[in-house]
Amino acid sequence: MSKARVSGTWDEPVVFNYSAGPAMLPAPVMQRVQAELLDYAGSGLSIMETGHRTSGFGEIVERAERDLRVLYDVPEDYAVLFLQGGASLQFLMVAMNLARPGVPTAYVDTGYWSAKAIAAAREVRPVKVVASGAALHYRGVPQRSQWADFSTAAYLHYTPNETIHGIEFDYIPETDDVALVADMSSCILSRPLPIRRFGLIYAGAQKNLGPTGLALVIVRRDLAERAAAETPALLRYRDQIGAGSMLNTPPTFTWYVIGLVLAWVREQGGLEAMARRAAARSRIVYEAIDASGGFYRNAIDPAVRSRMNIPFQLHEERLEAKFLREAETAGLKQLAGHRAVGGVRASLYNAMPLAGAEALAGFMREFARHNG
Ligand SMILES: Cc1ncc(COP(=O)(O)O)c(C=O)c1O
Structure with a gap:
């Protein structure tokens, strides 16, 4: 079955797009x-x-x-x-x-x-x-x-x-x-x-x-x-x-x-709603990084970690290509870090549903379990 966005509520199976930009747009907007x-x-x-x-x-x-x-x-x-x-x-x-x-x-x-x-x-x-x-x-x-x-x-x-x-x-x-x-x-x-x-x-x-x-x-x-x-x-x-x-x-x-x-x-409830969602999405991914026992690293001062763009590295650089390849196969797209810094980067803009942060965190835990 092809992996596609098939409704405004994201039916299964889905593709999630973590591009830093041009980035994903809200599904209801695309449908309109x-x-x-x-x-x-x-x-x-x-x-x-x-x-x-x-x-x-x-x-x-x-x-x-x-x-x-x-x-x-x-x-x-x-x-x-x-x-x-x-x-x-x-x-x-x-x-x-x-x-x-x-x-x-x-x-x-x-x-x-x-x-x-x-x-x-x-x-x-x-x-x-x-x-x-x-x-x-x-x-x-x-x-x-x-x-x-x-x-x-x-x-x-x-x-x-x-x-x-x-x-x-x-x-x-x-x-x-x-x-x-x-x-x-x-x-x-x-x-x-x-x-x-x-x-x-x-x-x-x-x-x-x-x-x-x-x-x-x-x-x-x-x-x-x-x-x-x-x-x-x-x-x-x-x-x-x-x-x-x-x-x-x-x-x-x-x-x-x-x-x-x-x-x-x-x-959707305006900018307060966008702020609440941004905090919830980013918390899920930062938790997956911080709970990985060093398998994933994000060295930014926790007080100023971005809610929108989360760059991280794997503890062994050679695993990064494998991570990106397997993520792509799992429908988690455009996770490669910017060419200036490499690594992995998840951009979680307003259009990203909470399920997209959860899918990434779940994938990260699984990948660490198999490659740790
Ligand atoms: C913070 C910031 N400023 C400026 C730019 C450049 O934007 P543009 O490509 O529209 O000139 C970008 C692009 O990603 C950006 O993230």
Whole structure:
């Protein structure tokens, strides 16, 4: 029998997808997409064939923004944008729009993705790294009290969840009057947030939001006015706000699926429900690691272990390929660690049912029993 997702409730047998992104999407969302693919809302057209300036697509855009605003209780003085170029283009747009002449920008380095953000920002603006997890071998988060002074910086950028290292901040940094900028690519929609603590939040879509092709940006409107004069219009938040994120043709299909995902999150009980599930899922897998007597290892400071991405190693490296092969055969897919660090990585985003965490933990125990 083929292993497939056959219902919104995951009938047996099933495949579980632990990809870090593009990642699995909620089964009910996928089923809705399938049902509507050839005929969207009785129009006789697919949404893929529908103009981005039609009233039909306009309703999708409005609903997506409304649902996002309800979920996070986004204040009116914050704009919501859906922009092309992924999270990586936001590395640049943040620096081009928020930096001020003659003033440094401040960054916290906690691993692979914050390093990427720093390198990209450095291409266009001066950057001061005010704290680094390097001394902790990127297994922990530098305590706020140990950061260098950044009180004169144009903004402070950090990465609340490091997708590759598997580190997640257990606090929101206090920055007083300095705008706080967060790359939430791998933890967006996973818990409620006090939006007012942030100047700007961005997230690539392809994990908790939908398929690839867009980045969500939530930006305080006054910050969107700061862009340096030479910033091209296409890369200016102010212009994108004015054009409803449509300075050019957007990836409409991605936007449509994001809208369905946002509606699904609301139906499921919102961000509190997502946070409860994330805690429950990740606890199951960390317990399987910690109870394995050293067969599996995750060296991250337990206080900042990620709820979304769980990297781990086997006590003998030679067993890793076997583990991944047998997991694949058992229907546990895309568990290979990022090429930069190797090992195994289980990503447990919002769409992952609790059964997916249990299936992985059960497989890990069995594998350890046979290979220990
Ligand atoms: C935390 C984080 N930031 C940025 C990115 C880059 O995203 P994109 O490929 O959309 O540019 C990723 C991708 O996995 C990520 O996990």
